[in-house]
Amino acid sequence: MTNVLILSPSFGKWSAGPAEVLADAGLTLCRPSRPGPLTSAQVRDELDGMAAVVVGLDEVDAEAISTATDLRVIAKHGVGVDNIDVAAAAARGIRVVNVPNANAEAVADLVLGLMLNLMRRIGDADASIRRGEWETFAGPELGELTVGIVGYGRIGRAVGRRAAAFGTRLVAFDPYAPADSFGETERAGSIAELLECSDLVTLHMPGGGPPIIGAEQLRLLEGGYLINAARGDLVDEAAVAGALAEGTLRGYAADAFTREPLRDSPLLGAPNTILTPHIGAFSHATNARMGTSVARDVVAVLRAETPAHEVLPPDA
Structure with a gap:
């Protein structure tokens, strides 16, 4: 046997x-x-x-x-x-x-859903109605924004195709992707350059190293949105929670966390978050x-x- x-x-x-x-x-x-x-x-x-x-x-x-x-x-x-x-x-x-x-297409589908939910606060609107309220929520349209994609492999490009359908300006950073893979997407020379010109940033790089998004990088994205559906260790979760509490980061969505299952994370008490249990491939x-x-x-x-x-x- x-x-x-x-x-x-x-x-x-x-x-x-x-x-x-x-x-x-x-x-x-x-x-x-x-x-x-x-x-x-x-x-x-x-x-x-x-x-x-x-x-x-x-x-x-x-x-x-x-x-x-x-x-x-x-x-x-x-x-x-x-x-x-x-x-x-x-x-x-x-x-x-x-x-x-x-899993590229499935993860890209989820990321698009997180984008729309962050901007239009769909979850908040649902919760409001269930509390017996009738509060209205407003947010930007995806086509108004510049979306920055960190990591332009299969998943990053799949996210780009979906966002492009909304008329979104796309900027990507990936030092390993061949030049011909970017197409009409603008190529940033560094993560800092991408953060400075983006309204919403989504991460699609492998983990295993120090965070690529910490307090310094969040200051470059001030007033923007951040999505991490890749690896939890790509972001400093405490720095993200702090930026959300201060209002310098407008919203954060994550499908990956430093420790999983998620326990005792500062993200759990942070405002304007959408947290999903690593379901990108599901x-x-x-x-x-x-x-x-x-x-x-x-x-x-x-x-x-x-x-x-x-x-x-x-x-x-």
């Missing part, structure tokens, strides 16, 4: 296809004994006898896999692998796979694509075949 541990709670949640790929390959699906995301020690406790693990936000570091003698593949049910020690896995002969291209179609891709790569590794989306250590 070959066991696959499913730690990601959204794996196959809206589609039977991903589980069927594993079952058709003769693999047995196992679930953890406790809800996640799991800590390193908790992951280690669950890995005994597992040939593969499908992870979400669980901590899979060197310690977590140190005693997993049967483990052959770690599959991230998503894009970012910052919660997986890829180098430690490679040193033990464990392959790491992810799903790099499946469309039915994306969930099916992601799960099926992960399942196929797990099967490929266990059959000693080459997976479609392997993640290698930086020095490989």
Whole structure:
């Protein structure tokens, strides 16, 4: 019997296809004994006898896999692998796979919804009515604004296509994107330059480093809006909460946080916020694509075949 541990709670949640790929390959699906995301020690406790693990936000570091003698593949049910020690896995002969291209459209849809909600205060209007009030809310139109996109990869460009349909001026910063990927979008030379000319900024870069948006950067965006549907560590959450309380930042929407699930964050008490529980990839179609891709790569590794989306250590 070959066991696959499913730690990601959204794996196959809206589609039977991903589980069927594993079952058709003769693999047995196992679930953890406790809800996640799991800590390193908790992951280690669950890995005994597992040939593969499908992870979400669980901590899979060197310690977590140190005693997993049967483990052959770690599959991230998503894009970012910052919660997986890829180098430690490679040193033990464990392959790491992810799903790099499946969620761009779903995340871009959510970001557009957050933009409109921030500006037109749709959530506030709904809450007002439910309190028995009839308060009116006004805000800018998307076509009036300059939208700055930090990170112009697949998701950033998908957001740009949607915003452009409103007649929005677009500015993007991405030092790694090829020049021909910007099209009619203006290319900023730095994050500071983008912040200074934008009314609303949305972040679409990988995390893993110090915040790229702190108090200094927020001063450049004074009077504007900020959206983070990428990685929580891209922003200094305390600085954002302070700017919101002072009114120098008009609104903040986030689908990613420094610590998840969100607990004791200054954002929870900050005004003019929209906070969602990391649901950017949670469309039915994306969930099916992601799960099926992960399942196929797990099967490929266990059959000693080459997976479609392997993640290698930086020095490989």
